[in-house]
Amino acid sequence: MFETERKEALMKPDRRATSQSGMGIIQDTGLNGLPRIVLTHSSGASVEIYRHGAHVTAWKNEGGENLLFLSRESRFERSHPIRGGIPVVFPQFSDEGALPKHGFARTNEWALVKNGQLSDGTVFATLRLEENPDTIRIWPHRFALEYSVRLSDALAVRLSVTNTGDNPFRFQIALHTYFQVADIRLIAMLGLRGIELVDGLRQNVREKETRERIAFEGETDRVYVQAPNRLILSDAGHHRELYIEKSGMNDVVIWNPWIDKSVKMEDFGDDEYQRMVCVETGNIAVPIVLSPGARWEGATKFSVGSE
Numbered sequence: 001m002f003e004t005e006r007k008e009a010l011m012k013p014d015r016r017a018t019s020q021s022g023m024g025i026i027q028d029t030g031l032n033g034l035p036r037i038v039l040t041h042s043s044g045a046s047v048e049i050y051r052h053g054a055h056v057t058a059w060k061n062e063g064g065e066n067l068l069f070l071s072r073e074s075r076f077e078r079s080h081p082i083r084g085g086i087p088v089v090f091p092q093f094s095d096e097g098a099l100p101k102h103g104f105a106r107t108n109e110w111a112l113v114k115n116g117q118l119s120d121g122t123v124f125a126t127l128r129l130e131e132n133p134d135t136i137r138i139w140p141h142r143f144a145l146e147y148s149v150r151l152s153d154a155l156a157v158r159l160s161v162t163n164t165g166d167n168p169f170r171f172q173i174a175l176h177t178y179f180q181v182a183d184i185r186l187i188a189m190l191g192l193r194g195i196e197l198v199d200g201l202r203q204n205v206r207e208k209e210t211r212e213r214i215a216f217e218g219e220t221d222r223v224y225v226q227a228p229n230r231l232i233l234s235d236a237g238h239h240r241e242l243y244i245e246k247s248g249m250n251d252v253v254i255w256n257p258w259i260d261k262s263v264k265m266e267d268f269g270d271d272e273y274q275r276m277v278c279v280e281t282g283n284i285a286v287p288i289v290l291s292p293g294a295r296w297e298g299a300t301k302f303s304v305g306s307e
């Protein structure tokens with residue numbers, strides 16, 4: 001599919017505004033004057049992407065409801081990651097190394113390198129980040145990250161990493177996706193029974209998940225290692241299910257800060273834990289080692305069904 005995108009994009013002009021029937025792409029300035037890309041699909045669905053961090057901040061259905069969570073306290077500042085949406089985590093997950101937490105991809109400005117519309121009506125934008133003096137200073141490797149966001153009746157995102165340098169490097173990578181839910185106490189994660197988990201709240205103890213329906217009753221911060229490629233987030237309060245289908249990404253993280261952690265987060269409302277959950281897809285437990293010239297890619301597709 002992505003090869004098709006590459007070919008078809010070459011055929012399509014690069015539009016700077018919406019094309020016929022309101023579909024297509026707009027580039028404007030969003031909050032705090034940060035450059036923003038808005039993709040609109042013929043169904044009325046839309047996606048907002050800030051070039052700061054290649055950060056998807058909204059995935060709106062035809063009714064205009066944001067299916068992703070975005071904190072009302074989020075700081076749209078170049079020095080700070082946006083709180084909510086889909087943060088891109090690279091080359092380090094969390095504080096599992098010497099880099100800034102979750103790495104530097106989410107606090108660098110990415111370039112829009114391609115956009116267009118496929119014959120099936122899918123609209124897409126591709127963004128790119130390469131090494132720069134700031135990244136080289138803390139992570140002495142040359143790389144090219146490409147991030148393709150495709151909107152149809154689903155939202156599909158694909159990440160690729162190319163080692164453009166002369167030495168191998170290792171990295172972790174993840175899409176740290178925040179979903180908006182009606183009530184955290186009424187949701188459940190399905191499909192993780194039997195999967196090994198690493199519990200970040202219990203000194204990273206490892207154990208097998210025994211539950212088919214995982215409810216959220218407190219702070220939750222767990223990595224599921226080698227998780228199934230298709231998972232379901234049941235959002236009973238909205239009478240809907242969110243389907244998460246990953247490829248090339250081994251692990252899944254589920255996270256909710258709950259009450260105490262929410263109060264400590266200055267870019268997150270004290271009560272907002274009730275209306276969000278993170279379901280993250282990526283390669284965390286086993287970092288990837290990339291040889292010079294080699295390329296890795298992984299993808300995740302999000303879609304919605306009624307419950």
Ligand code: TA6
Pocket residue numbers: 081094101102176200221253255278280
């Ligand atoms: O993905 C879970 C996690 O690592 C949690 O431990 C929590 O710190 C969360 O990420 C948010 O991290 P951030 O740096 O965005 O505040």
